[in-house]
Amino acid sequence: MPSQIKIPTFPWPGGKAALSTYILQHIPKQGRKFIDLFAGRGNIILRALYEELEYEQWIVNDILTAPFFRALQSHGGTFIAGNKVHAEYDRCAELKKQGDPYALLMEPWLCYNGGTYEDNSLRGDGGGKRSAESHTRHVRMAHKLLCEKNVKITALDWLDCLKSVELTSDDSVTMDMPYIGSDPGAYSSESVCPTEVIEQLRNAPYRWAFCEYPQPLYFATLGEPVYKKEVQLRATMLRHVRETRTECLWVGGKSSPSVTVTLPTPVPEGRNDAYYKSLSVEGLLKEIQDCIGSITYHRNQMNREMRERLLPALVELRKRTYRKSPGFYVSLAKIGLNADTVRQWFYRSNTADEAIGLLEETPAESVMREHRDGQSPEELLLEHADRMAKAILAGKLMHAKKLASQYLETRNEGQVRTEPEAA
Numbered sequence: 001m002p003s004q005i006k007i008p009t010f011p012w013p014g015g016k017a018a019l020s021t022y023i024l025q026h027i028p029k030q031g032r033k034f035i036d037l038f039a040g041r042g043n044i045i046l047r048a049l050y051e052e053l054e055y056e057q058w059i060v061n062d063i064l065t066a067p068f069f070r071a072l073q074s075h076g077g078t079f080i081a082g083n084k085v086h087a088e089y090d091r092c093a094e095l096k097k098q099g100d101p102y103a104l105l106m107e108p109w110l111c112y113n114g115g116t117y118e119d120n121s122l123r124g125d126g127g128g129k130r131s132a133e134s135h136t137r138h139v140r141m142a143h144k145l146l147c148e149k150n151v152k153i154t155a156l157d158w159l160d161c162l163k164s165v166e167l168t169s170d171d172s173v174t175m176d177m178p179y180i181g182s183d184p185g186a187y188s189s190e191s192v193c194p195t196e197v198i199e200q201l202r203n204a205p206y207r208w209a210f211c212e213y214p215q216p217l218y219f220a221t222l223g224e225p226v227y228k229k230e231v232q233l234r235a236t237m238l239r240h241v242r243e244t245r246t247e248c249l250w251v252g253g254k255s256s257p258s259v260t261v262t263l264p265t266p267v268p269e270g271r272n273d274a275y276y277k278s279l280s281v282e283g284l285l286k287e288i289q290d291c292i293g294s295i296t297y298h299r300n301q302m303n304r305e306m307r308e309r310l311l312p313a314l315v316e317l318r319k320r321t322y323r324k325s326p327g328f329y330v331s332l333a334k335i336g337l338n339a340d341t342v343r344q345w346f347y348r349s350n351t352a353d354e355a356i357g358l359l360e361e362t363p364a365e366s367v368m369r370e371h372r373d374g375q376s377p378e379e380l381l382l383e384h385a386d387r388m389a390k391a392i393l394a395g396k397l398m399h400a401k402k403l404a405s406q407y408l409e410t411r412n413e414g415q416v417r418t419e420p421e422a423a
Contacts, residue, residue, distance in 0.1 A: 006050070007046065007047050007050045008046050008050075008137075008138040008139070008141040008142040008145070009041075009043050009046065009138065010041035010042065010043065010108040010114055010138065010142075011041065011108055011113055011114025012040040012041035012043070012065075012108065012113070012114040012115070013040075013113050013114065013115055014040065014176065014178075014179065014182070015040050015041055015043050015114060016040070016043050016044050016176055016211065017043040018231065019211070019229065019231070019247055019249075020043050020044045020047040020048075021047065022227055022229070022249065023044060023174060023209050023211070023249060024044070024047060024048055024051065024053070026209055026226060026227070026249065026251045027048070027053070027172050027174070027207065027209055028172055028207060029053050029054065030053065030054035030055065031054075031055050031056075031170045031171055031172055031207075032055065032056050032057065032168065032170040032171050033055060033056065033057045033058075033059065033165060033167065033170075033171040033172070034048060034053065034055040034057070034058050034059070034171070034172050035059045035060075035061065035161070035162075035165070035167075035171070035172070035173045035174070036048075036059070036060045036061065036174050037061050037158050037161060037162070037173055037174065037175050037176075037177075038061075038062060038158065038175060038176045038177045038178075039060045039061055039062040039065060039069070039176075040062060040065060040176065041065060041068070041108055041114060042060055042065075042069060042142070044174050044176065045058065045060050045151070045174075046142055046145060049145040049146070049148075049149055049151070050145060055172070057152065058149050058150075058151040058152065059151070059152045059153075059154060059161075059165070060146075060151055060152070060153055060154070061153075061154045061155070061156055061158070061161045062155065063155050063156070063157065064116070066153050066154065066155035067099065067104050067155075068104050068105070068107065068108070069146065069151075069153045070101075070104075070153055071101035071102075071104040071105050072105065072139065072142050072143050072146055073143065073146050073147060073151070073153065074101060075101040075102070075105065075143075076105065076139045076140055076142060076143025076144075076146075077140060077143045077144070077147075079102070079105050079136060079139045079140060079143070080136055081105075081106060081109060081132040081133070081135045081136045081139070082106065082132065083132065084109065084110060084122075084132065086122055088106070088110065089110050089111075089117075089122045091103075092106045092107070092110060092117065093117035096117050103117075105139050108135075109130065109132075109135040110122060158175075158177070158192065158197075159196065159200070162200065167204075167205055167206040168205055168206065168254075169205060169206065169207070169253070169254040171206040171207065172206065172207045172208070172209075172253075173204075173206055173207070173208045173209075174208070174209045175197070175201075175208060175209065175210045175211070176211045177192045177197060177210075177211075177212075178190075178191055178192055179212055179213055180194060180212070180213070180215055180217075180340055180341050181338060181340035181341060194215075194217060194218075197210075198217070198218070198221050198222065201222065201250075201252060202221065202222075202252075204252065204253050204254070205253070205254050206253050206254065207251070207252075207253035207254070208251065208252055208253045209249060209250070209251050210222070210249070210250045210251070210252075211247060211248070211249055211250075212248055212250075213245055213246060213247070213248065214228070214246050214248050215336075215341060216335075216336040216337065216341075217341065218248070218250065222250045222252065223250070225248035225249050225250045226249055226250065226251050227248070227249040228246055228247070228248050228249075229246070229247050230244050230245070230246050230247075231244060231245055231246075231247050271308060271309055271312070273312065276312050276313055276315075276316040277316065279316070281317065281320050281321065281331065284313050284316055284317040284320065285317070285331060285332075285334065285335050287309075287313045288310065288313050288314065288317065288332075288335065288337070289335045291309055291310040291313070314342070317331060317332075381407070384403065384407050385407065387403055388400055388403040388404055388407065391403060
């Protein structure tokens with residue numbers, strides 16, 4: 001089968017097929033080990049292999065997609081894509097449960113946005129117009145590149161992957177982790193703790209390239225990105241909607257100039273309940289904003305910071321803005337924060353439950369907001385149930401429990417009635 005492509009690519013929620021060339025411009029052209037840590041469908045490492053970067057060992061790691069790469073290595077050379085029809089989608093979805101290589105190789109072509117059978121439906125026109133013949137060529141070329149360099153495939157937690165190899169300044173790591181606050185479907189944005197990633201990057205003995213949206217947390221700790229680009233969000237590419245995002249790229253490590261960030265004292269003197277009560281709303285927002293730069297990334301230090309400074313400021317801000325305009329979430333947005341970002345900071349900390357409780361809307365707030373939007377009580381309850389189901393399917397059990405408690409509380413207190421009152 002004659003090849004009509006240069007570089008094999010595969011769709012994936014948040015995949016870096018279009019940006020891989022810019023990422024590799026900031027990676028050394030040669031070295032000891034090259035690790036694609038959150039590989040997705042492998043668009044970064046496949047381009048690196050095609051461009052013949054000279055590394056002694058290649059590692060592609062992803063908990064979700066490692067079986068796809070193993071199928072590429074073992075069966076990609078003889079693969080022939082079938083038809084993109086509902087019957088084939090249903091058949092392959094069942095075959096994947098048995099680890100069938102053909103089904104794994106069909107997945108990025110059949111599933112919407114290149115996702116998974118478990119979380120994405122049949123692709124259709126909105127997911128691209130690649131033909132069966134074209135997908136076959138991409139698979140076969142990817143097979144050739146992986147086999148030529150004997151790429152090692154792992155399915156480890158990202159920290160376990162880094163700890164499993166001794167990395168030096170001769171090694172390079174690309175990190176395209178789940179973005180804060182994103183909802184890609186195939187994986188959860190809360191599966192990785194950003195503060196742990198930052199701690200790793202700031203002390204990395206290796207060269208690294210890190211991708212994210214322009215989050216204040218990363219600007220405060222990693223400095224200015226070396227590259228920014230506004231991109232079309234493919235999952236929302238509708239006829240009348242052109243949603244865009246700004247992709248950012250940070251680089252660092254022992255082989256590049258380090259970023260110097262001056263951090264204030266983690267917990268200044270006098271931070272007690274009386275101090276926070278004395279602050280205005282603007283003062284509380286300034287205190288929270290200062291915490292972005294003052295959080296250090298040793299785990300005990302970070303937990304102490306959250307407990308002794310940031311959490312009380314958030315609690316007091318919530319009290320001050322309750323049922324007022326602007327409210328709690330709008331006030332946080334003024335300093336570039338949202339609930340998802342702050343929730344991530346508390347991930348695995350001993351104040352996680354308290355923080356999650358704080359950052360979730362109360363039933364009363366939810367009811368008020370939904371009724372302002374003109375929803376009926378029945379519609380409100382159904383939407384709340386949908387949020388619970390979505391949280392459970394995404395593995396956000398603490399969030400799901402909180403939503404369930406709010407649901408029952410709302411029903412029991414009669415704030416929302418499923419039956420109309422008697423005249």
